[in-house]
Amino acid sequence: MDFAFSADEQAFAAEVRQFLREHPPSAFPVDGMDAGYGSGANSKAYILALADRGWIRMCWPRAFGGGERPMFFKLVLLEELARAGAPFGPLPGIWQTADAIIEYGSETLRRDVLPAIARGEASFWQGYSEPDAGSDLLALKTEARRDGDHYVLRGHKIWSSHAGIATHGLVFTRTSREARRSRGFSMFVVPNGTPGMDIRPITSLTGEVYHYEVFIDDVRVPEGWRLGPEGEGFVALLNGLDSDRFWGRFYKAPALERVLGHLVEYANTTRVDGMPLARDAGLRRRIAAMATELSALRWLFYRAACQIRDGVPITYETAVAKVMADETGQKVARLGMDLLGAWGLLREGSREAKLGGEISHSYLTSLGHTIAGGTAEVLRTTVATRGLGLPAAR
């Protein structure tokens, strides 16, 4: 057992911190809202800056222009960026898509999309959920019909994050009806702006746009833009979701540690009846317990990370980590509300807002986290059945 970072990893962390000093997050324009997952806002300029350092492709095989750096370098980068509150929103999704293209993408995708990803010019929305296919994803109705060397896609996707400002969609479709419910699905990479695709914003409870719904009306996609073999999209999707639970939440613990740091500072400097809030025994204990939970959360993710790195099969470890990340995030926001009181209601930019209004924002965004990417209920079932071997519920 050894919980230290290697010398190489530590050197890279120092390199990232230097980058952060040279590229202060606040200096970058933001294109899409921070959804509170810990990866900050969506900033194309920031992704370009990361690409400029070669960090998007740093772990790819050399044959694809990568640097073949170990996977833990990604964790180091994510953790440092999250601790600094950097707006690297789309980065984890970009990495996942690139990995899929490298693993089973067509020559077309490798030639036309991968270089754009490396340059920081491409980002992706997930076209998975549909109005009648949420937790029951396989109930989806969007179809891809073969037409010569093209497919014709038709359907309706929803809850696609930042779809309106991304460059490509990953559209999960049915390509055939098969006896086994999990067969007959295929994934397509579809550039935004392809004729027949209508991407419409959904205003969220924060008042800003995060999700979109996408109407797909006879969208023609060349065969080469299918991601993976026809009919086997579900396996790819499952791998994607497994990995989504990890890569979509890994940076939450350091990001929440940053928020908690703000709360500690607030508790130290805010006096009620002449006494700092920090000396309120109840609040003091809750803040300390929250710091403890965040540390537990961080190590839960590093355990899963070591399993992924070492090729140890994941059964429940990313599922349990995602649930914990999302529920802990909600607790941090709730604690923040209790600390700030009425000031917690004030939004960013309001007169008298405390901590830049971040608590009001994270309180609201965190509500969606236990729903997105697999609900807490679905994932607890995963832990129980895949992890503990309990029988499937009827």
Add this chain to the structure above:
Amino acid sequence: MDFRPSPPQQLLISTAREYLRRHCPIEPDRRAGLDVVKLWRGMAELGWPGLLIPGEHGGSDGTLQDVILLVEELGYAAVPGPYVASAVAATSLALAANPAQRERMLPALASGDRITTVALGDAGARRAHAASAPGALNVSGGRLNGRALFVNHADIAADVIVVLADTVVIVPADRRGVTRAPLDTMGGDPVFEVAFDDVDVRDDEPLAVGDGAVAAAVRAGALARTAEMVGGAQRILEMTVEHAKTRVQGGRPIGGHQAIQHACADLVRDVDCARGLLHVAAWREAGGEDARADVAMAKAYAGDACLNVARRAHQIFGAISYCAEHPLHMIHKRILAASMDFGDATAHLEDVARAIGLEA
């Protein structure tokens, strides 16, 4: 970074699992005649009491990490006995003493021949350090007076190490003026009030250890008690999942119901998180780094999480777990006792509060 125990540590774990399965049954009825001293001797033959002690003093040259992994197994088997008091806390203090005292104490601690317990003073159960209760215990003119509560295994201990505000002394438990009165705890574990009435303290009995050594011994004890909780919670998790798979109601296993499945999923989270914090804290402490905040987090978290595991398991097991003959309550009570020893969650959270910069 690597979460896996080393091959020698894996061997230690599997040896302990097998030995304790044979010699320390979990079922309360089979455990009734268990001879704690005989079990202790068996553990001593395996070299466990000497894990922290160098080979030159008769020990087995282990590390605090090894100890933590072993104590997880002791917790898993709900092993009674003085391991944490003698082989962890008392041994940590003995290791910090002067060469003559080390020479005298360590071989008997390593062989298990002189079981040694630790009296942290009146406040020992609540606070991590006895210094918060000045006057409760004192040494003056070579005489020890006062009393200590919650002293584990004082009945079979040959020596008692008494931690006072400004000094640490070791006295034989049978010296004139030492009286040991059992406290009646819910778990039936041997916990005593030890009173010292004008007890003679000889020249070589004040242990030449600094404040840092006391704090380090308390941290080691806290980590060991945390390991005991984690091991116990792991056992409860396994028992509960097995029950959920095999207990049939309404024609199917109760584990096929989402309400039970989701409760079990939370048990996994609690155990895994508690173990993660424990292993990291033990690694940092063993590596000589400042591990105060890590130890405090580990013990505070486990105290809460492992009790949640026990309480939720009672609900999943249902009425059968309310019976004396069922092992769950026994493990539950041991977790509860461990959560109080070497600082309870409230005391450790205060340490965390300071470590994260909350103004005191």
